[in-house]
Amino acid sequence: MAQTSDAPERRPGRQRDPRSNQAIIEAVLDMISAGATLSGLSLVTIAREAGVSRNSVYRRWKTKDDLYLDVLQAINRPLPALNGASAKDNVAKLLGVVVERVLDKRASNMLRALDAEAQAFPTLHRRYFEEIVAPRRAAMNLALRRGIESGEVRANIDIDLVSDVLVSPVLARVASGLTSQLDPEQTGRRITELVFTGCGNIGQRLDIVDEPTDWKV
Amino acid sequence: MAQTSDAPERRPGRQRDPRSNQAIIEAVLDMISAGATLSGLSLVTIAREAGVSRNSVYRRWKTKDDLYLDVLQAINRPLPALNGASAKDNVAKLLGVVVERVLDKRASNMLRALDAEAQAFPTLHRRYFEEIVAPRRAAMNLALRRGIESGEVRANIDIDLVSDVLVSPVLARVASGLTSQLDPEQTGRRITELVFTGCGNIGQRLDIVDEPTDWKV
């Protein structure tokens, strides 16, 4: 966060109302979720929706980029520890986080809006990629690599491709806005089952190996 | 479609310059492809980019919805005839159209922009679905059903699910804007091969059958 000063040095004078920060971020998520675009929103509109004065917004964030960055971090959730009994468990747990995020309307709409305007907010998009996407993909790859070490996963697969296949059907739903058809409990595990059955060490499947892809989770 | 008049009855007075229509639609595609949003664009900006006067835009389309609908139809391409030697050929051909569309930067950015603002343009999004998405999905389903009749495709599969699996990896790239990594020649066939090998009539694969999903191609 832009203003997060770890040193809690209280400045003299009246203190900022801590509820305003929350109200403003909530306002952004609500309006984005209601169909607004990142560039379409203005700090004025946000202030009106949040029920605070314009000054209170401008005082906290100088630009929309700064504000949106805080919004992104507000919807970020920590990754689960990879301590499952099997690689399949770990993968399913990670995939569950993705499904969970997709099912959170406000979070998924925010990400969709960001994807749609990646060119208009390049630094924001880059930081979003570095701070949210990359760690998650790394975790997924780690889980698969451990599976290879333990023998649960075939050694000659393209790890990136498998990650891709795992999350694509879920992410595609974000783009089209049809997330309601996802079963929060089962979807993750079903996909995991399918992909593991498909890429597992049993038969001759997946002989066709694509070159590695650099993609996001 | 404002100007689709099959009857070539010349109205009195000066005729509209047909090049302006084209220039305006091109301008929309260019600007959307450059990162603009549907709601962020204004007819004024479009006119400036197209090199025509505002009047000429307002005269042709009363609202942005009307204009965008014509833009959508401009990027639409006819579906290929399903007269391939095998069901696999037909599916690969259809999938090739999807890849082709995704590789057309301007078309894919336009669709991404539309997805991002589906709520802000509800009627536009609905008509886009009805007139572009639905026919393509119907064609894909038809191709698969013919495959079932001919024995190429297993009879107990969920057709909608297979369609979904076929196109998801491609469409996911639209959302994230990473379409450059798709091989225009091979991608469609490779995915087809994989899914056919997976859902073909040979072994016990794909025992896990999800309930049907209502999804777009």
Add this chain to the structure above:
Amino acid sequence: MAQTSDAPERRPGRQRDPRSNQAIIEAVLDMISAGATLSGLSLVTIAREAGVSRNSVYRRWKTKDDLYLDVLQAINRPLPALNGASAKDNVAKLLGVVVERVLDKRASNMLRALDAEAQAFPTLHRRYFEEIVAPRRAAMNLALRRGIESGEVRANIDIDLVSDVLVSPVLARVASGLTSQLDPEQTGRRITELVFTGCGNIGQRLDIVDEPTDWKV
């Protein structure tokens, strides 16, 4: 009139509709009389009011100045001959023309509009002065001078001042739009009577003689 060609040489092709000229001039007078200003009117508005196409106006008059000049001449009326039995008769007759003109709403409103925008239409205002005002003032001065010769009018008066006093009360009503209170029959004669009684050769009245004024009728 700008286009009046006395030679009636028929040009080839379709002939101009003579009713259009009249309709256009009437339209101008109507709209000015309804409160419009000279600069506020446009050839488009005039054409609409006259019920003709824009081209028909532009074809006849290139600029508004040209059109307004024809309008002014359309409302001009010839001066009566100064052949009355006495100077008083002649003056009363001339003053009657002024009252008559003032009572013609369309004419008086046109002149009022022209006065109000004298600076915006300098050449038009000048020609109006030369062709309409000056001859009338000259006629009035002539009538008074003849009165001096015949002994009806005192010789030491300021002719311009007397003209001024004669017409001022009438013209003031044009400016304020309160012309309805003028009696078309009597007003001219009453004022003449009063001024003649006042400036006649009888007593010591009007000893105060102002310097000559250059003023319009």
Add this chain to the structure above:
Amino acid sequence: MAQTSDAPERRPGRQRDPRSNQAIIEAVLDMISAGATLSGLSLVTIAREAGVSRNSVYRRWKTKDDLYLDVLQAINRPLPALNGASAKDNVAKLLGVVVERVLDKRASNMLRALDAEAQAFPTLHRRYFEEIVAPRRAAMNLALRRGIESGEVRANIDIDLVSDVLVSPVLARVASGLTSQLDPEQTGRRITELVFTGCGNIGQRLDIVDEPTDWKV
């Protein structure tokens, strides 16, 4: 009167710059005096001339009528007290105010413009009449009536007619724009002298008595 608030209750927020009000009114007077029409002027043009933003004009006056009303009051001057030694003094003093107003180019041009478009600004014209013209005429009538009581003025005259005769020659100059020929010092007193000599209690003059007229000063 948008801003005549005798109670100096400070509204919350930033206060309006009082110089802008003055600058805008000055701009109107300048442009009207330069030949513009009331309807021809736009708040945009006025703002540009005044050197303020359009917002600042629209914030103060919702319509042109509102603005023009304030302009009229800005050029209004208080009437002198009727405490002269004689009725003649009082009348001359009042007439001096009229001459003074006429000699103020900006004020007289403003009134001329208003007269020219009385129909286009009916309520404005009415309020101008009620708030500016009527009080002045009432004062003039009062001065004459006092003269009748004191014996300075004949009792059988038509007061409205005398008022009319007093001011007409001056007002007529407003309509034609030829105010430069008025002597600011002498004109008022000369006219007063003349009319008093004519309507005084001495001889047989002004035997012709018109019916009362309802007219403005």
Add this chain to the structure above:
DNA sequence: ACTTAACCGAGACGGTACGTCGCGTCTTTTT
């Protein structure tokens, strides 16, 4: 308790963009 510095809301301000409207010109068909 008093100072004081920052927060907060309200609103004025300049600037910019929008959609509309009207203008005068140009183009096409019809008379």
Add this chain to the structure above:
DNA sequence: AAAAAGACGCGACGTACCGTCTCGGTTAAGT
């Protein structure tokens, strides 16, 4: 060739919104 219809570029208008600035009133830390 006139006339009518209408497309076209241009520009002005009134509105709305944005981000900044100004200004009382409020609040809480620090003397």
